[in-house]
Structure formats: structure tokens, C-alpha cells
Amino acid sequence: MLDRFDAQILREMQRDSAVPIAVLADRIGLSTSACHRRVKLLEKGGLIAGYSARVDPRALGLDLEAFVEITLTSQSQEALDAFERAVMLYDEILECILTTGTADYILRIVARDVADYDNIHRNCLARLPGVSGMQTSFALRAIKQRRGYPVPG
Structure with missing residues (x-):
């Protein structure tokens, strides 16, 4: 406590x-x-897990942020493990979240522009194992970005 x-x-x-x-x-x-x-x-105690610098993606030329809902052909342990191992190979995938609902995973991806995203789609996302469907949404602008977690007390 x-x-x-x-x-x-x-x-x-x-x-x-x-x-x-x-x-x-x-x-x-x-x-x-x-x-x-x-x-x-x-x-x-693990409450502070580490330290890092926040980098502005736009300063790196990464102006496009996408959220990709991924549906797999199977939810077997082997299929999930294979997908999760493959996701780790691509730096463009910033986050991969296992979810409930219609998608199995949601990925957060950054790219320079739509042409760069197309390249990521062809050479990264299309190569992920066991994918039966993808639905991409592009971020227009951030309304709220909280960098930390609410701390009780």
C-alpha cells in the first residue's frame, strides 16, 4: 500500500x-x-520499472500513427505465440496488445506518411503469421495523451 x-x-x-x-x-x-x-x-519493489526519454515522433519525421486491428485464423497457443514472436521483429510496431472483442490484437504503428505505411503493410504486417484480417485506422490528432498512470492516494 x-x-x-x-x-x-x-x-x-x-x-x-x-x-x-x-x-x-x-x-x-x-x-x-x-x-x-x-x-x-x-x-x-517494481513500482518504478525504469526511466526513459520521451521522443517527439514528428521530430523524427514520423507524422503518421496507425492502429491496426488484427484477427488471427486460430487462437491456439501456438498461433498466438508465433504471432507475438513475429511482432517483436519489427521496430515500426510500437505496441501490440492482446484484446477481447472482434480483434485478437491491436497494433500501434508509426510511419513517415501513407506511402511509408503502405511499405510497412506490405513488408511487415502482411508477413505476420496466422493473420486472417486487418482493419487499419489512422490517427487524425491526439485529444488526450497521458504519459503516466493514475496513482491512488
């Missing part, structure tokens, strides 16, 4: 994981050493 200080640490670090411990401690009302100890415990 998180206490209010741990919850505040998680909220602040999701906003900016590069914040210095002294600044973080000041924001939440702890000494630097107590804050540092709590951060290390949150890391050790």
Missing part, C-alpha cells in the same frame, strides 16, 4: 523522471535522504 509520500513521488516522477532528488524532496516535503531512500524502495 502506498502512503501519500510514495504516491506523490510516483506522480512527480511520471511528469519528469529527470527531476533531481533534492527538488523532488522539496516538492513533496521530505528530506533529500528520505526521498532518495523511498525512490530506491519504489525501484526495488
